[in-house]
Amino acid sequence: MNESDRVQWHYTxxxxxxxxxxGMSHEEAGAAMxxxxxxxxxxxxxxxxxxxxxxxxxxEMTAPAYVRAVTVYxxxxxxxxxxxxxxxxxxxxxxxxxxxxxxxxxxxxxEFHDHQEGHGMSPMISVEGDAASDELGIMVRAQRAGxxxxxxxxxxxxxxxxxxxxxxxxxDEWTVR
Numbered sequence: 001m002n003e004s005d006r007v008q009w010h011y012t013x014x015x016x017x018x019x020x021x022x023g024m025s026h027e028e029a030g031a032a033m034x035x036x037x038x039x040x041x042x043x044x045x046x047x048x049x050x051x052x053x054x055x056x057x058x059x060e061m062t063a064p065a066y067v068r069a070v071t072v073y074x075x076x077x078x079x080x081x082x083x084x085x086x087x088x089x090x091x092x093x094x095x096x097x098x099x100x101x102x103x104x105x106x107x108x109x110x111e112f113h114d115h116q117e118g119h120g121m122s123p124m125i126s127v128e129g130d131a132a133s134d135e136l137g138i139m140v141r142a143q144r145a146g147x148x149x150x151x152x153x154x155x156x157x158x159x160x161x162x163x164x165x166x167x168x169x170x171x172d173e174w175t176v177r
Contacts, residue, residue, distance in 0.1 A: 007036060007091040011100065013136045014157045018091055020072060022157035023079040026056055029072060033058050036091075038069065051075045051161035052082065052170055063089065073170055081157055084173055087143040087150035095136070103151045105131070105142045112140060126166050139165045141173065 009018030016022065019032035026042050033040060040058035054074040059067040069090040073082040085093055085101050093101045098111055109131040113123035116133055124132045132139040143152035154173060156165050 006089075009085075009091040009093045011093050011095040011138075011155060013095070013138075014159075017083040017085070017093060017155045020070075020080060020083055022081065025078050025080075026054065026074060029056065029080055033070070037061055040070075051077070055170070055172070060089075071173075075161060081161070082170065083155045084141075085153055085155075087152040088145055090152075093153065093155075095138075100138070100140065100153045101151060105140060105149055105151050108140055108151050112138075132165050134164050137165055139169060141169070 007018070011017050014022060019036055020029055024032070030040060030042075037060055038058040039061050040056045042054055042056040052073045053076045056072050056074070057068045058070040058072070059065070060069060063069065067089055069086050071084045071086075072080055075081045085091060087102045090101055092099055096115065098108075098115060100108065112131045112133070116123045116135070121133060121135045124134070126132045126139060130139050130141050137156050137158070139154045139156075141152045141154055142149040154165070154169050156162075156169075158165060158167060
């Protein structure tokens with residue numbers, strides 16, 4: 001997919017990723033995504049992860065059924081808790097002018113850490129080597145794109161059900177490479 005054809009979204013920590021607001025129901029998320037030109041299906045998770053029990057996969061309406069542009073996870077209480085954006089075909093998500101999706105992870109990590117330090121935060125690297133921030137609710141995972149890796153961020157609001165953004169990454173997401 002050409003970058004100029006991709007939807008542009010903004011991330012507001014612990015509030016929203018594009019039209020998706022943390023805490024919204026699947027019905028609300030589906031309606032918001034439909035207005036953006038996406039369609040999706042919801043299902044039980046293959047393996048429950050903490051309080052996360054449901055997931056929904058969204059793709060652009062014209063994309064093949066196997067495409068997963070955005071994957072969202074819902075808590076047992078029904079509220080949206082985690083959003084993962086595909087590096088290759090998901091919306092281009094930015095925060096404070098920094099593009100977070102589809103970038104070479106090492107380049108994004110440097111910019112991300114500079115951003116954190118500039119805002120009085122301590123940069124973090126996960127056990128797996130991913131840039132992360134509990135203060136911003138982001139873990140920058142990597143996804144294979146042919147011979148290179150591109151950033152595939154996980155956005156989470158973990159109040160009341162997890163301690164860190166790392167705790168929020170569903171088991172299924174650790175297998176995406």
